[in-house]
Amino acid sequence: MAPGYHRLGEVPSKRHVAFRAPNGGLYAEEVAGLEGFGGRYSILYHRFAPTRVMKVAEVDPVPAAPAPAAESTLRHHLLRTAGRLAEADQDGELDGDELAGRRWLLFNADVRLALSAFGPGPGRLCRNGGSDEIHFVHHGGGRLESTYGLLEYRAGDYVVIPKGTTYRFVPSSGGNRHFIVETPGAVRLPRRYQNAEGQLLEHAPYWERDFRRPTEVVANDDPTPTDVWVRVGDRAAVYTLDHNPLDVVGWDGHLYPYAFSIHDFEPITGRQHQPPPVHQTFELDGAVICSFCPRRLDDGPDVVTAPYNHANLDSDEVLYYVDGSFFSRRGIESGALTWHPKGIPHGPAPGVAEASIGKTHTDELAVMVDTFRPLTLAAGAEAFDDGAYPTSWLPD
């Protein structure tokens, strides 16, 4: 389920009827749908048929397909990626766009996790035909331009882009940093947050009005030949269309890009420690995404507010540290990422459990990705690895 029906721009009163432009020509109707048209879909009306291709050129995918790192020891990892922006800046990489700035960190068949650091220029037009993308915007902001219209985004947003969307990021400044999850399945809001009609329930940590949809169509009427970088899995091609594809004059349906701010997530708290599922934000095929937000801590008598040692037996657990001090860990800075594979318990740093008793609030802000299948460290991510992490739970 997505955040519900939305309609933008001009659409005819009925589906599949003649819908004419002021010059008398027909607009080109397109139905974009999931699961063999048995899932969510939208109907879009283009000025130019989206099939008007002048040229197809095979290209190496950007970014290149993830490869396994040489380091494959089964152990906890701490990836200190905070310096990534500075490093990219030094290498002159920030002149590139969001796609060029991506670096794979971890992957399996269900998800690929990347970090992108990129500059202020408008990105290339691209389309991920094989995966939904979630961009957690750590730094930066701007406008996502897509066939579904304009969507303003800012730091703290999850920007969810369904597969098949033609889009580009147009940042409003430099210094952009996105934590990205790609999944060949769909991104959904958890079923248990909804009633039988799909409306979000009162106990959900967000509501329909917290989701921001595209606000106006782009509706370009531009016959300039335009390149679109299309990717599916590890294959890519540049399609040259005989028009600018951001030409949709109207659309409606349940499939579209949207933004949800992590700051609009309303944490659920109690007298005793609440388990990780209360932080769940999205449901993927083979993974979940959770938001750890500033909140009141458990206030029962003598309660240990730090999380207990835990063995999440069916999941690899990835935590991306956004802001604040993550109180169960020590020495972890904003922009770092931990990966706790299944099979090895983890827990609070030494002394944290004792120190947490009586603590009333936490200002931690983090994004968690739990995957059901084991993850693989991507080649290149070893450069961020802090090899001392697996033994960091020993007492001082």
Ligand SMILES: [Fe+2]
């Ligand atoms: Fe954990």
